[in-house]
Each structure stands twice: as structure tokens, then as C-alpha cells.
Amino acid sequence: MTQDEMKQAVGRAAVEQLKNKLESDSVVGVGTGSTANCFIEELAKIKHTFDGAVASSEATAERLKSHGIPVYDLNSVNQLDFYVDGADEFNERFELIKGGGGAMTREKIVAAVAKTFICIVDESKKVDILGEFPLPVEVIPMARSYVARELCKFDAEPIYRDGFTTDNGNQILDVHNLEINAAIALEEKINNLVGVVTNGLFAARPADIILVGTPNGVDILTP
């Protein structure tokens, strides 16, 4: 199985997880990225079984709409049973690094609201220690250099994602050389820097279920 086929397989497996659990008034949280796009393709096939979706990015909102799936503002939704999204890295504690696509702030908000966060990945995303993938940090533009100097004190190397603006109008620092052993503490510490909007560590709110695409099929990981 190629990596693309593994992404398609976990997209299908995520829809299998949702089937029979959705009601006609259910709203599904939908993530961002190439694996989430595979999920959207499959979700569209059962669109008659639920009400609509909340999107974690403008790109995802457009894609959902193009499939005829209504997209709601999160503020108008009372309950979100499921959020389905990809990740850049995951560990055995179900902690994640996200934000390769720069959408982690909205992703984190939707994940916070959802009862169940189903993470869909191919097996290349599994790591023993988070941090090989540079940790994305969304910053208010005027704070970028200050936050970068503060992040250097973590013995890390923040690199400005030049030319990229988030859906929230902010900028991103990709933080290299982090070896993340205490993910919850680091997530909080970075979030506490003035000017940081959020960072791509999903440790305080990790995934609940991880569907991992492998050459032999999809592994369903539960805690």
C-alpha cells in the first residue's frame, strides 16, 4: 500500500467509526490536510445521515461545501460528538504535533469542543519522542521576534514560516530541535508566552482514538 492508499484507508475507517452513531441533527468536526481530505471524500458518501460539519480551516470549509455538506459556525453548534483530523506526529500517549498546514489554532478549538477526537494517520507519523517534526507556533505578527527570542531559551531553533498567513491573520514559527518529553508542560509553557496564540502540541487534549494506516490495513488504537 502506498502512503496515499493508507490515507484513503484511514479516511474510510473513520467514516466506519461514525456510521450508526450519527443522528439527523449531528454536526461533525472536520480537520485539515491531505488525510482529512480523504476523510471528507468518504464523509460525503454518507452526507444524508447527518446535518453538517464544523470546519477547522477555510480550505476545509470550501472542500466540504463543494461536496454539498453544510458548514456551520462553531458558535451556533451546541454539541459536537466527533472531530476527525490528521496529525504530523503521534506518540504512545496519544499526544500529537499538529499544524503542518498551519491550521492548529482552529483545530485545537474544535478538538476542545468535541466529545471524541479521532486522529487519522499513516504509520510514518508514529514516534517515540515528539519533536522531530518542527513544532508550529502561531504568533500575533508584532510579537514574532520577541516570541522567537524566548523560544531560543528552550535551546530550540524557531524558524519563521515566511510568506504564510494563518486563517486568523497571524504568522507561524516552526520550532526545530525540540525533544519533547513532557508535552503537557511544554504546551502550557509555550502558550504562556505573550504573543503566542497557540502551539501545535495536542497533549492537554490528546486524541481519543488513533486510526493508523499500515501496509496490512488500519490499526485502531484506543487507550
Ligand code: 5RP
Ligand atoms: C494541519 C494539520 C494536519 O492535520 C497535519 O499537518 C497532517 O497533514 P497531512 O494529513 O497532510 O499529513 O495539523 O494544520
